[in-house]
Amino acid sequence: MIKNKYVVAASVIGTVIGGSILMKDYTGGGLCPSKATVEGKTVIVTGANTGIGKETALELANRGGRIIMACRDMEKCENAAKEIRGKTLNHNVFAKQLDLASTKSIKEFAKSVLKEEKHIDILINNAAVMRCPHWTTEDGFEMQFGVNHLGHFLLTNLLLDKMKNSGQSRIINVSSLAHVLGDIDFEDLNWEKRKYNTKEAYCQSKLANILFTNELAKRLQGSGVTTNSLHPGVASTDLGRHTGMHKSAFSSSILGPVFWFVIKTPRQAAQSSVYLAVAEDFQGTSGKYFNALKEAEPAPQALNEETAKRLWEESAKLVHLDEALQECRQ
Known part of the structure; x- marks a missing residue:
């Protein structure tokens, strides 16, 4: 009987580990298959001082x-930029202030980049906050919706003219598989009427990333600029620092060894952004969603064209897009 228990236990463990490895492989744990370079191209990566963003910047450098x-955080960003310059011997790596929780900061960043850069070839909207407490941005937006969606919505639109003039530019929006649980509540986008739910708010913001991508792709048709969204895979970064699992001793000690087989390193998770940024095969690809290195079908709610259009309109009102565009063009 005892022997049988050990056999069953070993079988269960083997199944879990084997399934985990297969799951990791399915979500694209490999490296970017394209060897293309980005010499002569200007690349902007948001949230690039740590985790997936830092590895994306390193790879493209x-x-x-x-x-x-x-x-x-400019101190962390400067240190990360210095580290990347040292590792790659590429001296064209720069740290620049951008707080996506502030429309003022976003406009200042955009003005500076538009003035200093001759062209913008690749924009990777990578930065995110995940399941934080019910915080609000400088402008009063719910933090996750404000940073993950509205901040990147405003930034992208302010840089669009320059990207159109740059020729065959690419915009990459880092979403998440969490979008499948997302719902856009147009009556309460900023969670002012409902009891705040950190998970639902995060899922809403990640669904918004894909809806924004799809509507943007429609508006960019014929411009030479493409945009795609992606789920990078679950990675071992500090993005989940506000979650209970991140703080759980059980998760760390008991589930940790299993998670090792499932969770990617930041370098692995960065490969999808790199792939969409450099691969010649994606030159004309736009409005698509990728699960790591493979094109995939997003959740049905992410394909609703009416929702995408309305989200664009509501977002434009919230960030006062027309006024911001006029300000940046002066």
Whole structure:
């Protein structure tokens, strides 16, 4: 009987580990298959001082790009930029202030970049906050919706003219598989009427990333600029620092060994952004969603064209897009 228990236990453990490895492989744990470089191209990566964003910046710096690391914490960003310059011997890696929780900061960043850069070839909207307490941005937006969606919505629109003039530019929006649980509540986008739910708010913001991408792709048709969204895979970063699982001793000690087989390193998770940024095969690809290195079908609610259009209109009102565009064009 005892022997049988050990056999069953070993079988269960083997099944879990085997399934985890298969799951990790399915979500694209490999490296970017394209060897293309980005020499002569200007790349902006938001949230680039740590995690997936930092690894994305490092990879694209290795491929010869002029990298602008757009971050809120300038001390960490400067240190990360210095580290990347040292590792890649690419001296065209720069740290630049950008706080996506402030429309003022976003406009200042955009004005500076538009003035200083001759062209913008790749914009990777990577920065995010996940399941934080019920905080609000400087402008009063719910933090996750404000940073993850509205901040990138405003930033992208302010840089669009320059990107159109740059020729065959690419916009990459980092979403999440969490979008499948998302719902856009147009009556309460900022969670002012409902009891705040950190998970639902995060899922809403990640669904918004894909809806924004799809509507933007429609508006960019014929411009030479493409945009796609992606789920990078679950990675071991500090993004989940506000979640109970991140703080759980059980998760760390008991589930940790299993998670090792499932969760990607930041370098692995960065490969999808790199792939969409450099691969020649994606030159004309736009309005698509990728699960790591493979094109995938997003949740049905992410394909609703009416929702995408309305979200664009509501977002434009919230960030006063017309006024912001006029300000940046002066």
